[in-house]
Amino acid sequence: MLSVRTVKDLVGHFAKQNRLVLIPLLVVLLLAAVLLVLTQGLAYVTPFVYALF
Amino acid sequence: MSATLGISANYHDAAAALVVDGTLVAAMQEERFSRIKNDPSLPLSAARACLALAKLDAKDLTRVVFYENPYRKLERVLTMSLRTFPRSLTQFPRAIASQLSGKLQVLDELSSRLGVRRDRVTHREHHESHAASAFFLSPFERAAVLTVDAVGEETTTALWLGEGRSLKALERIAFPHSLGLLYSALTAWCGFEVNEGEYKVMGLAAFGQPRFRDEFTKLVTLAPDGSFSLGLDFFDSHTNTEVGFSPKLEALLGPRRSPGTPWDLTSDRDRRVADVACTLQTVLEEALLGLARRAKERTGANALCLAGGVGLNAVANARLARESGFRDFFVQPAAGDAGAALGAAILGALDLGDARPAPLESLALGLPVTSDDARTIAKNLGLVATPLSGPDDVAELLAKGEILACAEGRFEFGPRALGNRSLLALPTPIAVKERLNRVIKRREPFRPFAPAVLEAGAPRFFEPFAERLAPFMVTVAGVKAEARPSLEAVTHVDGTARVQTVKADSRFGAIIDAVGRRTGTPVVLNTSLNGKGDPIVASVADAFAFFLGHSADALVVDDVLIRKP
Numbered sequence: 001m002l003s004v005r006t007v008k009d010l011v012g013h014f015a016k017q018n019r020l021v022l023i024p025l026l027v028v029l030l031l032a033a034v035l036l037v038l039t040q041g042l043a044y045v046t047p048f049v050y051a052l053f
Numbered sequence: 054m055s056a057t058l059g060i061s062a063n064y065h066d067a068a069a070a071l072v073v074d075g076t077l078v079a080a081m082q083e084e085r086f087s088r089i090k091n092d093p094s095l096p097l098s099a100a101r102a103c104l105a106l107a108k109l110d111a112k113d114l115t116r117v118v119f120y121e122n123p124y125r126k127l128e129r130v131l132t133m134s135l136r137t138f139p140r141s142l143t144q145f146p147r148a149i150a151s152q153l154s155g156k157l158q159v160l161d162e163l164s165s166r167l168g169v170r171r172d173r174v175t176h177r178e179h180h181e182s183h184a185a186s187a188f189f190l191s192p193f194e195r196a197a198v199l200t201v202d203a204v205g206e207e208t209t210t211a212l213w214l215g216e217g218r219s220l221k222a223l224e225r226i227a228f229p230h231s232l233g234l235l236y237s238a239l240t241a242w243c244g245f246e247v248n249e250g251e252y253k254v255m256g257l258a259a260f261g262q263p264r265f266r267d268e269f270t271k272l273v274t275l276a277p278d279g280s281f282s283l284g285l286d287f288f289d290s291h292t293n294t295e296v297g298f299s300p301k302l303e304a305l306l307g308p309r310r311s312p313g314t315p316w317d318l319t320s321d322r323d324r325r326v327a328d329v330a331c332t333l334q335t336v337l338e339e340a341l342l343g344l345a346r347r348a349k350e351r352t353g354a355n356a357l358c359l360a361g362g363v364g365l366n367a368v369a370n371a372r373l374a375r376e377s378g379f380r381d382f383f384v385q386p387a388a389g390d391a392g393a394a395l396g397a398a399i400l401g402a403l404d405l406g407d408a409r410p411a412p413l414e415s416l417a418l419g420l421p422v423t424s425d426d427a428r429t430i431a432k433n434l435g436l437v438a439t440p441l442s443g444p445d446d447v448a449e450l451l452a453k454g455e456i457l458a459c460a461e462g463r464f465e466f467g468p469r470a471l472g473n474r475s476l477l478a479l480p481t482p483i484a485v486k487e488r489l490n491r492v493i494k495r496r497e498p499f500r501p502f503a504p505a506v507l508e509a510g511a512p513r514f515f516e517p518f519a520e521r522l523a524p525f526m527v528t529v530a531g532v533k534a535e536a537r538p539s540l541e542a543v544t545h546v547d548g549t550a551r552v553q554t555v556k557a558d559s560r561f562g563a564i565i566d567a568v569g570r571r572t573g574t575p576v577v578l579n580t581s582l583n584g585k586g587d588p589i590v591a592s593v594a595d596a597f598a599f600f601l602g603h604s605a606d607a608l609v610v611d612d613v614l615i616r617k618p
Binding site (some may be wrong): 001002003005006009010013014017019022025 | 122124125127128130131136157158160161164171172
């Protein structure tokens with residue numbers, strides 16, 4: 001779980017950058033993420049992983 | 054007292070660095086403890102080892118500084134994925150899951166796993182950490198600073214001005230235009246492992262000719278102002294995390310080389326790969342020179358500092374030292390992401406009012422080995438351990454042609470072994486290189502080995518080189534023609550060597566000096582003490598594991614010699 005401090009910093013960062021519009025997208029994708037984690041769909045890590053993630 | 058811990062993690066080569074009252078007291082990579090090469094995991098073992106070495110507890114830490122901004126990273130993943138939609142569709146869920154399932158809460162994790170109050174855990178920016186590691190560990194009061202890597206939060210290249218205790222950001226180039234990603238994508242095309250095989254491409258380049266210049270003008274455009282841009286049709290790092298290039302690259306340069314295929318540099322196929330590597334190396338050097346000229350123009354500084362993974366390219370560094378127009382040049386020798394932990398720690402310490410650290414003199418920042426441990430392990434394993442009287446005894450064995458696995462003192466930080474965790478041998482005959490490459494280290498036969506030479510003796514064997522870089526093995530030098538017969542195992546095909554200069558008053562210096570008295574050549578072949586795919590040895594136990602699994606002639610731990618029965 002994210003701490004209150006991290007949530008505050010995260011929202012603060014997105015607000016400062018005028019990126020709050022991305023928050024709903026983040027929430028929806030969180031569900032996909034949870035599914036992937038639960039189904040262990042992330043077991044394979046590719047070489048360019050750092051470029052994206 | 055103030056104690057600041059810098060942390061880099063989660064992408065590749067995680068590390069921890071500790072600054073106490075303005076002094077860099079320890080820095081270690083997690084791979085040395087987990088024994089997983091380039092381990093990206095949170096470096097908890099490395100952090101605890103740094104604290105133990107300084108006799109501190111986690112609760113004594115004034116601040117823990119993570120080397121990049123996790124929120125900005127998430128923002129880049131989101132915006133880039135939207136920008137490249139629908140191509141990003143296949144990678145997007147994985148990317149976002151990776152962010153949300155761990156990377157976003159890295160500061161919380163550090164707080165809870167290390168046992169440090171959350172309000173003491175903070176972060177800086179990725180390239181700022183690189184820049185700080187280069188400038189604040191340099192001896193310069195004023196310098197231009199270049200940071201060049203694959204990608205940080207969204208920056209791939211940045212220009213800074215360092216003055217005293219401050220760093221000012223001047224210009225940047227953003228993802229996906231990246232020299233690091235260009236080099237890595239071509240590393241994958243050459244059939245090497247990304248984040249590991251870049252050195253091999255640099256070594257391979259010496260066997261080729263830069264005959265693909267026309268093709269490369271499509272891959273990367275170098276602007277007169279020093280900036281650059283990639284031909285994005287040829288790269289796919291934002292949607293394809295497998296190889297980082299698109300089918301168009303293979304249409305342009307030919308099919309990628311199959312990983313693991315035996316090398317034959319007389320074949321058309323491998324000569325073509327060598328020519329591509331050579332062209333890539335040439336273009337990278339020209340791009341860096343463009344950036345350096347821009348840095349000179351913007352800052353008017355006399356000195357240049359460099360960090361970021363591209364700073365590990367010793368051949369490019371040599372060219373920068375010669376042609377960039379700066380009077381002085383410093384490369385932070387653990388230039389990759391591990392080294393950013395140094396910068397994060399220093400930035401945190403400066404915020405707390407600490408003095409700027411002293412210029413970097415030594416990379417022996419890890420845990421030490423002891424001969425008592427070596428005797429105990431040897432006894433338990435039934436191996437013969439005999440005392441050595443000093444460097445003379447080691448030199449005697451080397452002069453007989455033995456290849457020695459040597460561990461002494463604290464292990465080094467960064468990718469280079471500089472004598473404390475090294476395989477040592479004479480720099481001739483060529484059979485030494487063959488035995489090391491093919492039998493002991495089991496690596497590609499074209500890969501060169503480095504010579505370690507006494508500082509004062511270097512001009513006898515090598516053309517002039519960047520003296521500030523040579524103690525850390527981050528530059529190359531031409532080997533004088535008359536010296537090549539006595540240095541054939543450490544002279545690359547293009548007549549250069551990745552030279553390391555060693556002070557005569559060190560133990561390693563005394564060994565080299567003693568070898569010189571016996572052979573007339575005070576030079577020793579020095580390569581890292583590790584087997585194929587393994588991290589460099591850290592502990593005495595690691596040294597024994599290496600020795601028992603590989604065919605080195607003997608193991609030396611401090612003043613103890615161990616032989617197999």
